Structures are given as structure tokens and as C-alpha cells.
Amino acid sequence: MPYQTILDKHYTLSRTRGLQCDGCNHGKDYYSEGYRCLQTQLYFHNECANSDLEIRNLYHPQHSLHLKVLAANEDVNGECKLCRGNLAKMYYYCSICDFAIDLICARKEVVTKIEGAKTHEHSLSLVSKMIMFTCHLCGLLDDRFPYACNLCDLSFHKDCAESTPDINYSCHPKHLLKRLTHVPSYTDGKCCLCGNKLHNLFYHCSICNFSVDVNCANNPPAFTLTHLKAHEHSLILMPQRSFVCSACGMDDDPNPYVCPQCNFMVHRNCIDIPRVIKIYRHDHRIYYNHSLDAGDWKCGVCHKKINWTCGAYSCSQCPDLAIHLRCATRFEIWDGVELEGISENTLEVKPYEEIEEGVIKHFSHKEHTLKLKEESDANDEFVWCKACTYPIFSSPFYSCMECDDFSFHKKCAYLPKKKIDSFYKISTTLITDLPAYLIFICDVCQNFFQGFSYQSDDKGMFMDVRCGSISEPFSHESHPHLLYANYSSGDRICNACGDKATMVLSCEECKFDLDVKCSSMPTIVKHENDKDHFLSLCYGEKKRDQCWCDVCEETINPEQWFYSCDHCGIAFHIRCTLGDFIWFKLGKHDGLPESSVILNNRATRTFCDCCNSRCKYPTIFIYNGSTLCSQQCFKKKLREILNL
Secondary structure, eight states, X not given: OBGGGGOOTTEEEEEEESOXXXXXXXXXXXXXXXXXXXXXXXXXXXXXXXXXXXXXXXXXXXXXXXXXXXXXXXXXXXXXXXXXXXXXSEEXXXXXXXXXXXXXXXXXXXXXXXXSOTTOSSOEEEOOSOOOEEOTTXXXXXXXXXXXXXXXXXXXXXXXXXXXXXXXXXXXXXXXXXXXXXXXXXXXXXXXXXXXXXXXXXXXXXXXXXXXXXXXXXXXXXXXXXXXXXXXXXXXXXXXXXXXXTTTOXXXXXXXXXXXXXXXXXXXXXXXXXXXXXBTTOSSOEEEESSOOSSOEEOTTTOOEEOTTSOEEEOXXXXXXXXXXXXXXOTTTBOSOOOTTSOOOOOOXXXXXXXXXXXXXXXXXXXXXXEEEOGGGOOOTTOBOTTTOOBOOSSOEEEESSOTTOEEXXXXXXXXXXXXXXXXXXXXXXXXXXXXXXXXXXXXXXXXEOSOEEEETXXXXXXEHHHHTOOSSBOOTTSSSOEEEEEEEEEEEOTTTOOEEEEXXXXXXXXXXXXXXXXXXXXXXXXXXXXXXXXXXXXXXXXXXXXXXXXXXXXXXXXXXXXXXXXXXXXXXXXXXXXXXXXXXXXXXXXXXXXEEEEXXXXXXXXXXXXXXXXXXXXXXXXXXXXXXXXXXXXXXXXXXXXX
């Protein structure tokens, strides 16, 4: 039974190249499909994701081996009993014997007998036990599965037994490569092709100081390549050359493929360059160019300098945009789909039709037209936005010309009907007909919400419109640089609230992280403690004196965000101002048992039936007869009711 069959909704099929698989710790130089976990960012090659849950292996014949998959936050400890390499997040394991092998070794055919070996005159048989032995060829003391001669009482490693004293190597045709079992002091101790550390057996040319490990010796890269996207002529492999890649502009791999007549040099990984792609951070397709116009170019992703004499991506509609090859084809930037020869999708995503200036017809309310009202007309605190369910205070908004209870913030009215989600990198559709009395949970911020939603096309994920509408690059007035979606497996600290978060909007130029919940925080609010004025969102003031929250009377960290009134000189914690049910509409919720959201404005503070503390936040949620002060308490109460 393959593991992929039990992958949950957070895994999506993606096409990529070079990304390291968490199942085998290997990348692929060519484009391949794999499964990516939307929450943990774990990635498995297709063949690793479809690994059998249970196998039999001749290296461990006494018991079956079971597939073990570690969670994203679990550390990987131990090594493969066959190759001694570090285990990945996915491996085969026998709990009885504490025996583990990685996926690569599990796939290899087990050779039980070696006939005609150049290292010994008799046949050698596999000893399928972990016993101590000294290899007769390399002299290394080991404890893993020797190949033994029953006549001579000699033992060998498999690689040593199958080796030859010298080889003609296609990537080094000038000289023979000699078999060595000890690394000479004048070398760097690494394979000249793959860069891996040399072990007990390898092949070496002392004239050229050229070494290859057993894997590269048995699986040499092609010496010549033709019919490539990267270049019109045939290319020849020339190892051990310092060079700048003509395709990507980098100099980090000393083994170029070269066209001598054009002075063209390219990495192996840059040979199959996608010509036309669409990245998540730009609205248009981008096209690969072998060079840019002379000038001072900066990458639109990493913001570092681009060598204009080398290849890069550019946009035909945005002349100032250029992106490094490697930046454009990063896993979190590009979906892995090459678009050359594919007609551009011109699907209309505009959510409204403009009838006349200031009057629109929105697709969610086709029967009537909506009229734009300016700030001066929008001071009624009881006007609620149909999309985000937040009150409309002083921002421009659209209101139905015939219905009294249908209004949008202007920015909510312009939300696109379809978009690519910035965090999960999946196609989503704006859903406007969710039952108004129901409550849903957002798969980005993990909070409950009402109103409109962005839903993945496979209907497996829901996002509230605040999280679902985030697009890259993201601009926020609290920070001078553009922000980009970052889904980190390790906790990050939000600069706004100080909370830990995995889904953040990060600045790539400085250490600034903004939690998704803080990115959509309203800049002005109303509060019962100051009914005459709006409270403004303050983005932290390092030089501000210590102050106290007017609600809970506890200190406010002046370096974090808070609300304040300049007229009255009062300040409030974010949570004390907004509470935990900011995105719930006040009033009764008929679709839930005995449920309603009410203001916490009684003379005596109510006690929460879950945490047994006084409810200090501005709104309270009544659910199934219980009074709840926060979303955390609401979730806990749901688990109790559902016996989870």
C-alpha cells in the first residue's frame, strides 16, 4: 500500500526541479512531479510518496520493514544501516531490531552472490547479518553485510568486491583513473563531479588531481549533449573549470558543459531552461532571455544585482522587471509548469461590472446595483461589510441602492473572483454564497470566520477573505519594504504582536515578519471606552514612555502594535480593543445551537465557562449555552462536545 494514499488534504501535486526530497534527501536535475505538504512544506518525490508501507528485504530477512514518516517538527536521528548516510524524514524501519534503511537503499536490487570479481578469484556471497569484519581490499573495519569467500575466509565491501584496479572514464578520457582506498593529502577529499566526500574506495588521476566516487564512476554524466533549450550547438562536459554560467550568472559548480565556438558555458542544472513561465509574484508571464540590455539591473525576487551579460527572465509588459533564473524557478515562486506553446488564459476575474462612475453591479448581488459612498457618508457604526463582516467606519464603501443591509468596503468589492493563494500556491475561487449563519475555520490563520471565503479548486481548503486576498508582493504602511509570504517550519516572531507564527509576511531585505492576522488589522476602530473618537493603530514607538491599557490596566509594550487615541491620550492592547471575535457579526446565529455574539459591556464582567476567568475582551461568544471569551476557548469547547 503506497504512502501517498494516506496523504491528507494539505498535500498537493507539484512539478519542480532540483528540490530536495524529504523522503530520500535527493534532488533531481530534471523536472519531476512530487507531493508538497501545504502546512509543513515537506516535499516528496512521486516515487517516494508512493513507497510501499511494508517491504521484505534480504538485508533483514527475519522481519518485515515498515515505512516510517517523521513529522516536520521531529528531528531525524540515526543513519542507514547499509550506506551509513543520514536518514531522511521517510525510511524503512524494524522496531524489533532497531534496523533502518533509507528509501534509496531499499530500492536497490540485492546482489546475493558476486561472480568473477576482479578483486578475488572465487565467488563472494552476501552475509545478511550485521557482523564485524575487515575488508580485505581497503582494510576498513566495518559491521555491515560483508561479501565473503567461504574458501579463503576473506570478506569485502560490495563496492570493493565489484571494483577494478583502473577504469577508462568518459568524463576524463585523457588518463586512466586508478582505484584508491586512501585519500591523498594533496586533494580536497571530495568527488570532482558531485562534490560529496570521498570514502574508503574511489578512482583518481594523480596527474590531473581528478577524483570520482563510486557512484559517479558507475553513473557518469553524459559527455556530450545536443538539442538543448540552452544552446543551439552541441555541448561538451569540461570538469574542473572555474566559470560563470552563461544561463544563470552563478559560479558555484566547477563542471560546465561548454560550446567552444561560442565561448558558452552552462551548469548541468541550467541546460533545460523553461522559456516561458508564470510566477506567483507577478501578474504576467515572464520570458527567458540569453542576456539583458546593458544597465544596472536588480532581481525582482531577491533584489540583488543581475549580471546583464548572462541569462535572466523579463516581462514583455513590464520593461523594468528582471529576475534571476534561479530565483524565478524556486519552488515557492514557480509552479513548475512551462508555458511555451500554451495559449495564455484570459479568464475574466474582475468581480464587478461598472455601470457608470461610482456605480457597479457585483457578481454576488446581481439583482441590484451598488453605489460608492465616500468617507464623509460612512460614519454609521452599524453598517457591516458583507464580505469581511467587519464594521464600515470611515473608509469608502459600496452600498446597495435598494437593500438596506448589503454593503462592501471598497477594497472588498474589488476582490478578484479567482487568484493564486500566496501561502499554499494553489488556485482559489471567491465564494460568496456561504450560509450567513454558519461559522468556518480558515486554513491559513486557523481562526473561525464568517462572510466571504476563498476556496481551493478541489474544495479541500477554506480561507477567509483577509488571508485569501493577500497577494505578493504585499505592501503595508508599517514597513518601508515589500513583504512576501513565508511558510516556515520553524516558529517566527511577529514584529507586530510578538506571537510565534509559521505563516508570516516577511521582508527579504531586513528581519521583519508580520503574522497574517496582523497584516489585515483595521487601522481605525471604535471602542466603548472612547465613543467620541476613533482609535488609531500605532505601529510601535521605541521612544514612547511606558503606558497602560485602558481596558485591562496592564502595561503595553511600546515596541509592539497597539491602539491609541491622540485626543484623549489613552491606549489599548490589540486584543483588548478587537477581542477574538472581530470577524463575527454581532447578533444571533441561527445555524448553530444557542449561539450569538454579544458585546461585553455589562457593569460586571462575565466569567468564561471554559477558562473560568473574567471576559475582558469587547465581544463574547455564546455557544450551546456556554459563555466563551476567546477563539481558543471556543475550540476547546468544540473538542469537548465532539469528544475529540
